[in-house]
Amino acid sequence: MRLSFAPLAFAALVLAGTAQADAAPPPPPVAAPVSAPAKPPKLVVAISVDQFASDVFDRYRRFYTRGLARLQDGAVFPAGYQSHAATETCPGHSTLLTGARPARTGIIANNWFDSTTGRRVYCAEDERDPASTAKDPVVSPWHLRVPTLGDRMKAANPASRNVAVSGKDRAVIMMGGHTLDAAFWWKDGAFVGLSGKTLPASVAGMNRDIAAKVAADGPGLALPAWCAGRDRAVPVGDFTLGTNHFPIQAGKADTFRVSPRLDAATATIATRLVDEMKLGQRAAPDILSVSFSATDYVGHAYGNGGVEMCIQMEELDRSIGVLLDHLDALKIDYVVVLSADHGGFDAPERLDQQAYPAATRVTRSMTPGELNKAVTAKTGIAVTSGALVYGDGPFGDFYVSKKLAPAQRTTVAAALTDILKADPQVAAVFTAQELAALPMPPAGMPQDWTLRDRARASFDPERSGDVVALLKRGIVPIDDPRPGYTATHGSPWDYDRRVPMLFWRRGLAGFEQPAPVETVDIAPTLSAVLGLAVPAGQFDGRCLDIDGSAADSCHAAP
Numbered sequence: 001m002r003l004s005f006a007p008l009a010f011a012a013l014v015l016a017g018t019a020q021a022d023a024a025p026p027p028p029p030v031a032a033p034v035s036a037p038a039k040p041p042k043l044v045v046a047i048s049v050d051q052f053a054s055d056v057f058d059r060y061r062r063f064y065t066r067g068l069a070r071l072q073d074g075a076v077f078p079a080g081y082q083s084h085a086a087t088e089t090c091p092g093h094s095t096l097l098t099g100a101r102p103a104r105t106g107i108i109a110n111n112w113f114d115s116t117t118g119r120r121v122y123c124a125e126d127e128r129d130p131a132s133t134a135k136d137p138v139v140s141p142w143h144l145r146v147p148t149l150g151d152r153m154k155a156a157n158p159a160s161r162n163v164a165v166s167g168k169d170r171a172v173i174m175m176g177g178h179t180l181d182a183a184f185w186w187k188d189g190a191f192v193g194l195s196g197k198t199l200p201a202s203v204a205g206m207n208r209d210i211a212a213k214v215a216a217d218g219p220g221l222a223l224p225a226w227c228a229g230r231d232r233a234v235p236v237g238d239f240t241l242g243t244n245h246f247p248i249q250a251g252k253a254d255t256f257r258v259s260p261r262l263d264a265a266t267a268t269i270a271t272r273l274v275d276e277m278k279l280g281q282r283a284a285p286d287i288l289s290v291s292f293s294a295t296d297y298v299g300h301a302y303g304n305g306g307v308e309m310c311i312q313m314e315e316l317d318r319s320i321g322v323l324l325d326h327l328d329a330l331k332i333d334y335v336v337v338l339s340a341d342h343g344g345f346d347a348p349e350r351l352d353q354q355a356y357p358a359a360t361r362v363t364r365s366m367t368p369g370e371l372n373k374a375v376t377a378k379t380g381i382a383v384t385s386g387a388l389v390y391g392d393g394p395f396g397d398f399y400v401s402k403k404l405a406p407a408q409r410t411t412v413a414a415a416l417t418d419i420l421k422a423d424p425q426v427a428a429v430f431t432a433q434e435l436a437a438l439p440m441p442p443a444g445m446p447q448d449w450t451l452r453d454r455a456r457a458s459f460d461p462e463r464s465g466d467v468v469a470l471l472k473r474g475i476v477p478i479d480d481p482r483p484g485y486t487a488t489h490g491s492p493w494d495y496d497r498r499v500p501m502l503f504w505r506r507g508l509a510g511f512e513q514p515a516p517v518e519t520v521d522i523a524p525t526l527s528a529v530l531g532l533a534v535p536a537g538q539f540d541g542r543c544l545d546i547d548g549s550a551a552d553s554c555h556a557a558p
């Protein structure tokens with residue numbers, strides 16, 4: 001009898017222990033003791049993930065274990081909005097650190113047209129420079145009408161440094177602005193920098209590593225177990241997508257660029273610049289903008305629903321982790337924001353298999369060439385050189401040639417408007433006069449804006465088209481998909497407008513706020529964290545209190 005007590009007592013102890021464990025689970029990371037930082041941070045790390053739709057963030061966020069997992073412990077806004085209609089890279093990056101919508105930044109599209117000469121103008125060039133051509137633009141912030149956060153930091157303290165690195169020149173320029181101390185981006189197989197400056201050892205060394213890597217065939221990247229279910233070929237015309245693991249093909253730098261390796265290189269350059277320039281390690285605060293481009297390149301080439309984007313998400317998480325771990329090792333007090341320039345939409349061929357048969361490709365009738373023919377057929381007006389109507393694609397801004405007499409211009413614009421309105425693929429058509437007469441849409445609740453509001457937020461009277469056409473939801477503006485270009489963004493619909501916005505700083509109490517916010521809220525939010533005084537009326541956005549505790553990061557204690 002006596003012996004039997006011991007096992008019973010043991011069982012009771014185990015049961016009690018189990019009950020205790022059930023009643024008191026370990027606290028989640030956000031509940032850890034926190035104390036609001038007393039001083040402004042020494043470094044702002046502004047991360048853009050090009051084409052990082054909220055839809056993609058939501059789909060993969062449970063798998064993040066490195067940098068993105070860390071940021072999910074901070075202030076999480078899963079419904080950030082690039083609230084304007086023209087959801088392209090240049091306009092989107094122009095909102096991230098200026099607090100201004102494209103109507104105020106002046107960056108209404110990646111390209112617009114000078115309808116007097118017919119010349120295409122690139123958003124990040126200075127076409128006054130005779131060396132700058134539409135094909136090979138000289139990179140410049142000339143078109144950006146407002147200061148960035150880095151510009152404001154340097155105005156407040158000239159000792160602050162403003163540094164940017166990306167796979168794309170327009171990302172570097174639109175995040176960095178007018179006072180970049182150093183900037184590096186990918187061009188033709190290597191990273192280059194601002195003209196007239198020698199490449200530092202960090203970047204030159206990376207270029208040598210990249211050249212060596214693409215000199216010979218190399219294996220693909222590891223397939224995470226959670227990506228295996230997506231490893232499935234989807235036919236698109238005479239090729240397929242959905243099964244590429246990114247092997248290197250000898251001599252083809254694009255097998256490096258259109259792969260997660262581009263982000264890994266970008267992160268490595270960023271960490272080396274932190275060391276070389278002592279970013280965040282001196283008296284004045286610095287800003288480091290990092291725009292990771294590979295998510296966009298992978299999304300355009302393969303869509304965002306296949307194994308390629310799955311592998312990209314695993315590797316992006318790792319690359320962001322490398323950067324943040326490096327800052328931690330140096331014990332730098334930094335604040336991070338991560339967001340995106342726009343979202344994205346999958347290839348319609350895969351969406352058709354996945355319960356979205358209404359997703360389809362635009363027809364050739366919407367291309368500028370076909371629209372020109374249709375306008376001539378309708379009006380009898382033709383030109384012997386150039387075009388009647390200029391456009392950068394099968395939607396967006398269309399420019400009527402200024403070589404025409406005023407009466408002819410009116411006739412052509414009216415005919416174009418009628419043709420677009422009669423096309424069943426078109427959701428809305430606006431004229432420049434209509435948009436110019438509208439007030440700017442109000443701050444807050446960008447998900448409720450009308451299409452007209454969204455187009456207004458992208459409108460600039462000097463640079464916008466005479467006619468703006470928006471396609472219906474689900475219509476992908478690529479009529480001729482080819483390997484490397486199958487899916488895209490640019491629409492006024494939420495799959496292209498909605499992007500995650502994550503803020504993190506050691507000591508801040510994390511939280512998740514599902515209510516919509518705007519990317520133009522980032523600059524006012526970080527200005528408050530930095531204690532920068534910005535005159536009223538200069539931002540389209542508002543300060544977000546990113547401290548989930550009773551402390552308020554928008555109104556720091558004096």
Ligand code: ZN
Pocket residue numbers: 050051088089090296341342
């Ligand atoms: Zn982009």
